[in-house]
Amino acid sequence: xxxxxxxxxxxxVAKLATASAGRGRRLLVNVALYVVCMIGALAVASVIIVVxxxxxxxxxxxxxxxxxxxxxxAIGLTLDRAMPIxxxxxxxxxxxxxxxxxxxxxxxxxxxxxxGAVVALKLGLPVAANLPLTLVASALGGALWAGLAxxxxxWRNVDVVISTLLLNFVAVEVLSFALNKSYxxxxxxxxxxxxxxxxxxxxxxxxxxxxxxxxxxxxxxIFISLVLAGIVIFALGRTRWGFRLKMLGMNPNAARAxxxxxxxxxxxxxxxSGALAGLAGGVIFTGTAFRIQPGFSNNNGGDGLLVALxxxxxxxxxxxxxxxxGAMRAGGxxxxxxxxxxxxxxxxxxxxxxxxxxxxxxLFVWDRRKALRLAREEAAxxxxxxxGAAA
Amino acid sequence: xxxxxxxxxSAIRLTxxxxxxxxxxxxxxxGGSLIISIEAxxxxxxxxxxxxxxxxxxxxxxxxxxxxxxxxxxxxHANLSYRLDANTFVVGLxxxxxxxxxxxxxxxxxxxxxxxxxxxxxxxxxxxxxxGDPLFVNRWTVYLLIVVVPLAWYLVQRTRWGLELRACxxxxxxxxxxxIDVNLRRRQSVYLLGILAGLGGAALSVGQVGLFNQNMTxxxxxxxxxxxxxxGWRLLGTMAGCFLFGAADAxxxxxxxxxxxxxxxxxxxxxxxxxxxxxxxxxxxNTKPEALARPFVRGIT
Numbered sequence: 001x002x003x004x005x006x007x008x009x010x011x012x013v014a015k016l017a018t019a020s021a022g023r024g025r026r027l028l029v030n031v032a033l034y035v036v037c038m039i040g041a042l043a044v045a046s047v048i049i050v051v052x053x054x055x056x057x058x059x060x061x062x063x064x065x066x067x068x069x070x071x072x073x074a075i076g077l078t079l080d081r082a083m084p085i086x087x088x089x090x091x092x093x094x095x096x097x098x099x100x101x102x103x104x105x106x107x108x109x110x111x112x113x114x115x116g117a118v119v120a121l122k123l124g125l126p127v128a129a130n131l132p133l134t135l136v137a138s139a140l141g142g143a144l145w146a147g148l149a150x151x152x153x154x155w156r157n158v159d160v161v162i163s164t165l166l167l168n169f170v171a172v173e174v175l176s177f178a179l180n181k182s183y184x185x186x187x188x189x190x191x192x193x194x195x196x197x198x199x200x201x202x203x204x205x206x207x208x209x210x211x212x213x214x215x216x217x218x219x220x221x222i223f224i225s226l227v228l229a230g231i232v233i234f235a236l237g238r239t240r241w242g243f244r245l246k247m248l249g250m251n252p253n254a255a256r257a258x259x260x261x262x263x264x265x266x267x268x269x270x271x272x273s274g275a276l277a278g279l280a281g282g283v284i285f286t287g288t289a290f291r292i293q294p295g296f297s298n299n300n301g302g303d304g305l306l307v308a309l310x311x312x313x314x315x316x317x318x319x320x321x322x323x324x325x326g327a328m329r330a331g332g333x334x335x336x337x338x339x340x341x342x343x344x345x346x347x348x349x350x351x352x353x354x355x356x357x358x359x360x361x362x363l364f365v366w367d368r369r370k371a372l373r374l375a376r377e378e379a380a381x382x383x384x385x386x387x388g389a390a391a
Numbered sequence: 392x393x394x395x396x397x398x399x400x401s402a403i404r405l406t407x408x409x410x411x412x413x414x415x416x417x418x419x420x421x422g423g424s425l426i427i428s429i430e431a432x433x434x435x436x437x438x439x440x441x442x443x444x445x446x447x448x449x450x451x452x453x454x455x456x457x458x459x460x461x462x463x464x465x466x467x468h469a470n471l472s473y474r475l476d477a478n479t480f481v482v483g484l485x486x487x488x489x490x491x492x493x494x495x496x497x498x499x500x501x502x503x504x505x506x507x508x509x510x511x512x513x514x515x516x517x518x519x520x521x522x523g524d525p526l527f528v529n530r531w532t533v534y535l536l537i538v539v540v541p542l543a544w545y546l547v548q549r550t551r552w553g554l555e556l557r558a559c560x561x562x563x564x565x566x567x568x569x570x571i572d573v574n575l576r577r578r579q580s581v582y583l584l585g586i587l588a589g590l591g592g593a594a595l596s597v598g599q600v601g602l603f604n605q606n607m608t609x610x611x612x613x614x615x616x617x618x619x620x621x622x623g624w625r626l627l628g629t630m631a632g633c634f635l636f637g638a639a640d641a642x643x644x645x646x647x648x649x650x651x652x653x654x655x656x657x658x659x660x661x662x663x664x665x666x667x668x669x670x671x672x673x674x675x676x677n678t679k680p681e682a683l684a685r686p687f688v689r690g691i692t
Binding site (some may be wrong): 048101103152160161163165166167168169170174177180268302312340343344347349353354361362 | 425426427467471475476477478480481482484485486488489491492493495496497499500501610613616619620656657659660663664666667670671673676679682684
C-alpha cells in the first residue's frame, strides 16, 4: 500500500476539485441549474394557473412583480414585509449554527409581540421610553419562550426540535386567551362589539416611517434589522463566541473537551435566537401592524426559519433571501387586488423555494458520485480492493 | 343519548382522522424521520378525497384519490430529503404552504358535487349504554382503523422490514454497515405515512364533514406530531395521544352547551402541555428513536 494513495474522503474531494474542469465551469453549471429549476417552477405554476383558471400566467407573474418591485412605493412595501422576516431568520441562523433547529420561531414571535403590546399599551410609560422598552420587552418575551425550550433541553434532555414545535401551539393559545380578556389585552372601547384584538398603538409610540405614502415609504425598522444582520454576521464569523458556537454545532464532543459549555453556549444561543424572534414580533407590532390580532404574525416565524435554513451556510445570504420572501408577500397582496384568487401566491412562492433547494442538492449527489468513481479508479490503479465495492 | 355519550361520540369522530395519520407518523418516526409535512398530506387528502368522490360519484373512490394525493406529497418530500439532501424541515414547511395554497386556490376555481361516506350501525351492540353510540354508530371510514392500526404495529414490530426500519431510526450507521439502505427504508416509511395521512384527511372530509373547507385540517398535521411524541413513540401511546387531542376538542365544543365555562384556549393548549410534561417526566424511559430527525449521509468509502 503506497502512502500517497488518496484514501480519506477529504483527500478525494480535494482531488476532485482539481480534477473537475476548474471553478469557472462549476459556477456555470450552478447558474444553469438554478435557471432551469426556476423556469421549471414557473412552468408548473403556469400549468396550474391555465388548468384551473382562464387567467394568463404571464399577467399573474407581472402583477406579482408590479406589487413588489416595480415602483418605489412597492419596494417600500417589500422592505416592510422583509424586515421582520430578516430579524427572525437571524435568530434561526444562530440556533442552527449550534446544530439546534428552532422550529418555535413562530411561537417566539407571537409571545414577543404579546409582551411588547402589554408594555406599550398597559403600562402608561412616558413617550420617550415607550418605544425602546416595548422592543426590549418583546425581545424578552421571545427569549422567555425559547428559554423554556432551553430549560427542558438541559434539565430534562428534551429534544429542542420537539419542545419548540409544541410550544408554538401553546403560544397561539396564550395569545388567543390574552386577546379575549379585557383585563389583559382586549381592546377597551365600550361602544362597539369587542373583537379579539388589542387597542391600536398611538402613533407617538410607533416606529417612525421614512418618506410619505404615495412615493417611497418604509418603516425605520428596516434599519434595526440591517444593523442586527451586520452584528450577527460579525459575531458569528469574527468573534470567539461565534467560533465556539460553530464548534458546538460541528462536533459537540470536541467542543466539550475544549471547554465549551453546552448549556451556557448552546442554551444561550437558543435564548438569543428566541430574543431575536421576539424582537421581530415587536417590530411587526410597532412598525407595520400597530395592533395585535390573532394572526398578526402571519407565519413570519415559519418564513424566518425557511430563510435561516436556506441561508444556513452563509449568514449574509439571509438578507437577499428575506428580501425575496418580502417581495413575495408584497406581490401576493397586490395580486389579490387584481381579482386573481390570492392563494395563487401561496402556490408560486413555495414552488420557487423548492426550485431553489434543488441545485445544491443535485450538485451534492453529483459530487458524491464523482468522488466515488475517483476512489474506485484510484484503488484500481494501486491494485487494491475497490473502495465501496461492497455497496 | 346522555351528555357523556354525545361527547364520546364527538371525540371518536374527531380522533379518527388523527389516528390514521398518527399510525403513519409512528412508522416514519421509528425510522428516524420527523416529518412535519403531515399537514400538507392531510389537507391534500381531504381536498382530493372530496374531488375524487365528486368525479367518481363514490366516497370509496374519493378515499383512494385522497390516499394518492397524500402519497404524492410524500414522494416529493421523501425524494428531496432522503434521496437528495434537502433539509427535511425546509421541505416540510414549504410543502405545507404549497398544499394549503393549492387546495385553497383550487377550491375557488373548481365546482364539485361531493359524496359522504354512509353510516354503519353495528347490530345489537349499538344499544349498549354510554359506549353504544360512540363505538358502534359511525361513518364506515372510522372502522378502517381496525385494519390500519394493527397492520402498522405488525409491520413495524413483527416484520423484517420493520426491524430494519427501527435500526435506521436508532443507529443508521450500524444499519448501513449491515447492508440496509437507510435512506431507502426512510423513503418507504414516508410513502406509507403519505398514504395514511392522505387517508386521514379524506376520512375527515369524505368520511365526516361531506365537503371541503378552506384550511380544513387547521393544524391537525402538527397535532399528529405531538401525539406521537406524547405516546413515547409507541403505537398504543400514539393512539392515546390522538384520542387526548380529539377528546379535548370535543370537550371544547360541548362544554358551553352543557353549561360549564372553561376558556377554550386552555382546552386546546392542554394536550400540547401534556405532551411536554410527558417528555419531561418520562424522560428516563428514553423511547425516542436515537437518530430522530438526523439525516443520514453515507461515507464515501
